[in-house]
Amino acid sequence: xxxxxxxxPQKLSVxxxxxxxxxxxxxxxxxxxxxxCFSNKTLFSVLYFFSFCCDAVDGWVARRFNQVSxxxxxxxxxxxxVSTACLLVILSQIYRPGLVFLSxxxxxxxxxxxxxxxxxxxxxxxHKDVKDSTSWLFRLYYGNRIFMxxxxxxxxVLYIILLLIAKNxxxxxxxxxxxxxxxxxxxxxxxxxxxxxxxxxxxxxxxQMKTAADVCVLYDIEKQQKP
Numbered sequence: 001x002x003x004x005x006x007x008x009p010q011k012l013s014v015x016x017x018x019x020x021x022x023x024x025x026x027x028x029x030x031x032x033x034x035x036x037c038f039s040n041k042t043l044f045s046v047l048y049f050f051s052f053c054c055d056a057v058d059g060w061v062a063r064r065f066n067q068v069s070x071x072x073x074x075x076x077x078x079x080x081x082v083s084t085a086c087l088l089v090i091l092s093q094i095y096r097p098g099l100v101f102l103s104x105x106x107x108x109x110x111x112x113x114x115x116x117x118x119x120x121x122x123x124x125x126x127h128k129d130v131k132d133s134t135s136w137l138f139r140l141y142y143g144n145r146i147f148m149x150x151x152x153x154x155x156x157v158l159y160i161i162l163l164l165i166a167k168n169x170x171x172x173x174x175x176x177x178x179x180x181x182x183x184x185x186x187x188x189x190x191x192x193x194x195x196x197x198x199x200x201x202x203x204x205x206x207x208q209m210k211t212a213a214d215v216c217v218l219y220d221i222e223k224q225q226k227p
Contacts, residue, residue: 014069019062023075026051026058030083037090037163045160048083052156055080056149077116081109087159094166095173104202111205114212121219133211141204151204154197161191 014020033047055076062068088105092098112127119127128142141148162173165180165187177195181188 014071017062017067017069017072018065019058019067020069020072020075022054022058022061023072023079026054026079029054030079030086034086034090041164045164048087049156049160051079051083052153077112081112084108084156084159087163091159091162094169095162095171095176097173100173107202107205107209111209111212114216115208118212118215122215130211135207135211137200138204138207138211141200147200151197151201154194155201158191158194158198161187161194 029047029051033044033051036047037044058072058076062072085105085108088101088108092101092105095101115127119129130138130142133139141151162176165176177191180191
């Protein structure tokens with residue numbers, strides 16, 4: 001007796017998966033947040049951070065309701081990258097030298113894009129599959145959810161802090177950071193804590209970009225060697 005095939009989900013149904021709807025809400029929250037980023041920094045910070053936290057929510061919902069989808073994963077990554085990029089652009093207009101934030105933006109986009117592309121070339125199902133990496137920090141980042149969460153949260157919180165403590169649009173980045181760290185306060189402790197996590201995340205980004213570039217180069221070499 002032939003097995004009864006499971007009904008294939010319609011295209012529209014994937015768009016309407018619960019985690020994907022959460023993803024659309026994240027996009028909307030970010031749009032509202034950036035619309036008020038200069039007029040109301042506090043509201044911006046609340047909306048932006050809430051949208052960031054929803055990234056974990058939609059992942060849990062996807063697994064809970066068996067609604068994991070490639071579209072949802074891509075939506076998540078694009079939302080993360082675009083929202084962070086927008087915040088870095090804003091910070092580049094507030095602090096000097098602004099090139100620091102634009103360089104961080106370029107590193108973030110390049111490392112994640114290369115990692116995704118190299119994942120497809122290597123035939124892996126997830127860009128987080130880095131078990132074969134020679135870098136212990138790279139393996140720790142993608143292999144330990146707590147460490148990854150700490151690094152990611154540190155980056156976003158650090159950028160939010162920098163936006164909140166800026167008093168005008170011509171601040172010297174180093175002077176502001178040093179002045180805040182030398183003040184014995186909860187803010188200085190939080191800034192130091194996020195700076196460490198931020199530095200770990202940027203180190204991982206550099207390792208990720210180099211590792212992914214190596215995969216692309218090896219793919220080219222193997223392709224040329226084939227008869």
